[in-house]
Amino acid sequence: MIRLGAAQDRGELMSSTNEGGPGWTGGPQSGAPGQQAGGGSYGPPGQPQSAPDWGTAQGRPGPQYGSGPPAGFVSPVPVDETRVTGRRVVQFIIDSFLASIIPYILYWALDRGTGGVRVLGIIAAAVLSVLFYIWYWVFRPHGANGQTFGMQWLGLRIISKDGGQANLGQLAIRWILLIIDDLFAGLVGLITMLCSQYRQRVGDHAAKTVVVRAQWQPGLAAWQSADAARVAPGGDLR
Numbered sequence: 001m002i003r004l005g006a007a008q009d010r011g012e013l014m015s016s017t018n019e020g021g022p023g024w025t026g027g028p029q030s031g032a033p034g035q036q037a038g039g040g041s042y043g044p045p046g047q048p049q050s051a052p053d054w055g056t057a058q059g060r061p062g063p064q065y066g067s068g069p070p071a072g073f074v075s076p077v078p079v080d081e082t083r084v085t086g087r088r089v090v091q092f093i094i095d096s097f098l099a100s101i102i103p104y105i106l107y108w109a110l111d112r113g114t115g116g117v118r119v120l121g122i123i124a125a126a127v128l129s130v131l132f133y134i135w136y137w138v139f140r141p142h143g144a145n146g147q148t149f150g151m152q153w154l155g156l157r158i159i160s161k162d163g164g165q166a167n168l169g170q171l172a173i174r175w176i177l178l179i180i181d182d183l184f185a186g187l188v189g190l191i192t193m194l195c196s197q198y199r200q201r202v203g204d205h206a207a208k209t210v211v212v213r214a215q216w217q218p219g220l221a222a223w224q225s226a227d228a229a230r231v232a233p234g235g236d237l238r
Contacts, residue, residue, distance in 0.1 A: 076163040081212040082199040094150035103129035137175035170207040177203035
């Protein structure tokens with residue numbers, strides 16, 4: 001437990017008491033005394049402290065942090081919503097099958113002839129297959145609420161660990177690292193998930209994403225609840 005009113009913190013947070021009076025937190029003044037520039041209100045000492053409001057910038061749900069989450073960040077995603085390992089195994093089998101259909105057809109259709117003609121056909125099939133994989137695992141989920149076809153059928157979706165929508169970069173990292181998660185018939189990914197608090201496979205850890213039940217919707221209330229658990233009355237940080 002770290003008391004906000006400790007001598008060291010008091011020296012930093014109230015170094016200019018003439019400017020804001022009791023409860024002023026220092027830094028650029030953008031409102032009344034006792035109000036943080038970032039939105040949270042820290043009132044007079046001894047009063048219950050409200051959790052900082054990190055906002056929902058840029059019009060999408062979930063907390064936004066700019067350069068990154070604050071120190072001591074706690075994900076607003078409920079751990080129970082990530083307990084869907086069995087469904088994820090079935091979903092991955094379905095998606096792996098569906099994602100292999102078009103590449104199989106491409107190789108079958110273009111692996112023709114001999115010599116240079118055959119080589120060109122195989123190269124074309126490989127390039128088109130990679131483009132299809134990128135669409136299936138990256139662009140399609142990004143435009144479909146974080147869901148592949150298998151996830152839609154089984155009620156799952158991918159989100160950022162901060163509670164917001166997973167972006168293209170995060171989805172691309174997840175797809176690329178399927179190379180590792182698929183090792184030993186997918187055991188690497190499965191064991192990593194089972195040993196992870198938020199059931200994240202290797203790709204999820206690297207991309208900072210989680211897979212949750214489709215009906216769960218992130219929002220400011222979820223973040224405030226998570227943050228309020230860390231800020232106790234009287235200014236104590238848990």
